[in-house]
Amino acid sequence: MKYAENILGTIGNTPLVKINKLTTEVDALVLAKVETFNPGNSVKDRMALKMVQDAEADGRLKPGGTIIEGTSGNTGMGLALAAIVKGYKLICVITDKQSKEKMDILRAVGAKVVVCPTDVEPTDPRSYYSVSKRLGEETPNSWYVNQYDNPSNAVAHYEQTGPEIWEQTEGKVTHFVVGVGTGGTISGVAKYLKEKNPNVKIWGVDTYGSVFKKYHETGIFDENEIYPYITEGIGEDILPKNVDFSLIDGFTKVTDKDAAIYQRRLALEEGIFVGNSAGSAIKGVLQLKEHFKPDDVVVVLFHDSGSRYVGKMFNDDWMRERGFLDEEVTTALDLIKDHIDKPLVVAKTEELVSHALERMRKFKISQIPVVDTSGFVGAIDEATLFQNYILDKNLADKPIREVMSAAYPIVSAHATIEEVSRLINKQNQAVLVALDGGKYHIITKYDIINSVK
Structure with missing residues (x-):
């Protein structure tokens, strides 16, 4: 009978799969090393x-110990x-940038998950580098x-992944392309392949926001x-x-949007x-x-499975919120379709400026149309309020009609972008869109800028 003694015996020997449709413009044979076939669904x-085996061997990890x-x-998986x-x-110490699926999977296999903020310096005590190191120092019988920085990381790929690629291609591999995070995969594979053939080129895939x-x-x-980015698993x-x-011949950077689209x-x-890094790759x-x-x-x-990104890159709403879906935006209606269900916030001429300010804070908006019994008669926005405040510190107690500017122009839902x-300028901060049923919506500079892909 042929079987593994436990699940760890199924790690490795992942397949090479030819890429066909996405590489029609590439004048070479492109083969993907699909690491999702590992039992934890990733190259890691x-x-x-x-790393565990080497730590056991030299006594860093002792029976009954805690891995951090x-x-x-x-x-972590x-x-x-x-x-x-x-x-x-x-x-497992993880950043809040990572998908909920990854956190849920780790908890499902018995790990305690500690979540840290992404947008902090590596040396910040809140960073996941600092927190994991501190927990390692404070937790008894831990490793x-x-x-x-663990050399066993790269050694694993020198001993396994590199030889597999060499054997599967019968030594014909000429280029190896991979996303770079910890560096273990690219360095281990590169060392092995270049020992076999120094002419093999090694290319790292980086992301914008990484060094x-x-x-x-x-x-x-x-x-x-260094700045925050969305792409998961690569860049540092x-x-x-x-x-x-010294083993890497060059890098290319891929945007967050392209990583998500190609995934x-x-x-x-x-x-x-x-997964997400496969889109980058x-x-x-x-x-x-x-x-x-x-x-x-x-x-x-390809590092990992798409199942860990179902709520993010494979979710249309998530993609749309970040402007990653290449949807055609040509009319006024297209500009507001993502928030058309929200009611139009208005102010009345006889209300006080303080009421308008309260609404701006509550709804996090910068412009408010002003109405009376006849319809739209004016507008109030941050710029107008600021200019009037300079002249009168008691502005909040004045009626809106005394400080409002001209009413916003009204366009049909089919008006072009x-x-x-053309209607939005220094004097006019927004445009109103007439919808069916006598309803109106507002278009601001932000809506137009957000439509730029």
Whole structure:
């Protein structure tokens, strides 16, 4: 009989799958190393088990101990499998940027999950780097994994992933493309492949908001490049020791929007239901296409499963809120369709300015149309209020009719964006849209800017 002794015995030997429809413009054979076939559905199973085994071997991890790690979710899943089989406790420290699915999966496999804010410096005591390190120091009989600097991370890919790619391509691989986070995958695979054939090119996929690409090209760690981004699993605001820049031939950066769009396209056009970093990786391949020749064999690695992003990148509402869906926006109605169900906030001529200010705060808006019994007769906005406040500090107690500006122009729901845009200027901050049933809605500068893709 042929079977694994436990679930850890099923890690590795993931398939190579040809990419067909998305790479028609790439003049080379593109093969995806689909790591979702690992039992924890990600490439991180490989290094998680290797790190645990090495820590057991040298005494860092003792029987009944607690494993502690900062993770974007996938390493935590791999560690959870090892912890279950080997009898350890697990604490995963994760950022609030990660999908709810990742957090729920970690809890489902017995991990305690500690959530930290994303938008803080790595040295901030609230960061997931700092919190995981502190928990490792405070928790009795614990082992802090530190996948970023743990050499076993890269060794796992040198011993497993690299040899698999070499054997599966019969040594014909010419380029390896992969998203870079902790650096273990790219460095381990690169070391093995370049030992086999120094001419194999290694390409890292980075994201905007990360420091890798510029540091590789200039040797400068530019803190100005660090800012929040949506893409999960790749990019860093630190330089992990596992990233061996000497083995990497170049980087390409992929936007959050492209990562999300191409993740969805992999599912819809190739039938490969994979994660956010896979969208970055395949878009990276397309961006690098001028480096490939007809006889080249390009291997791109897909890190994890799409099931961890169902509530985010695979959710149309989530995509639409961030302007990631390429929907055609041509009319006034298109500009407001995402919030057309919200009632129009108005003020009356005889109300006090303080009432308008209260409504602005409550609804988080900057412009309010003013009405009387005859209809729309004026408007009030932040700029008008500010100018009047400079002249009169008792502004809040004045009737709105004394400070209001001219009424906003009214357009039909079918007016073009160009027509609407021409009506918004320094003197006129918004436009009203006439809808069916005698209802109206407001279009502001924000709505027009938000329509820009």
